[in-house]
Amino acid sequence: MDVRLRSDGTSECPECGLPRFPIAVDGGMVALECANRHRAMAPLPSDAAQRRVVRSWVARKGAQLHTQHERWETEDDEGD
Numbered sequence: 001m002d003v004r005l006r007s008d009g010t011s012e013c014p015e016c017g018l019p020r021f022p023i024a025v026d027g028g029m030v031a032l033e034c035a036n037r038h039r040a041m042a043p044l045p046s047d048a049a050q051r052r053v054v055r056s057w058v059a060r061k062g063a064q065l066h067t068q069h070e071r072w073e074t075e076d077d078e079g080d
């Protein structure tokens with residue numbers, strides 16, 4: 001499934017209509033989560049400015065959602 005990020009780095013959650021925010025960047029993918037904790041993955045944008053927006057969301061959200069981030073990392077078998 002292909003999730004598109006808007007220019008502000010968010011994307012609308014199809015399940016509840018709230019915006020999903022980037023909470024982690026891993027292996028060229030962005031992990032997004034809405035206020036109802038619906039999750040999605042999207043490809044990291046090719047545009048440098050948009051990538052910066054995404055990383056800025058992650059920096060703000062990462063501290064609060066550290067536990068979820070660790071859960072995602074266990075699902076990611078890319079890398080090693």
Ligand SMILES: [Zn+2]
Pocket residue numbers: 013014015016017018034035036037038
């Ligand atoms: Zn949702």
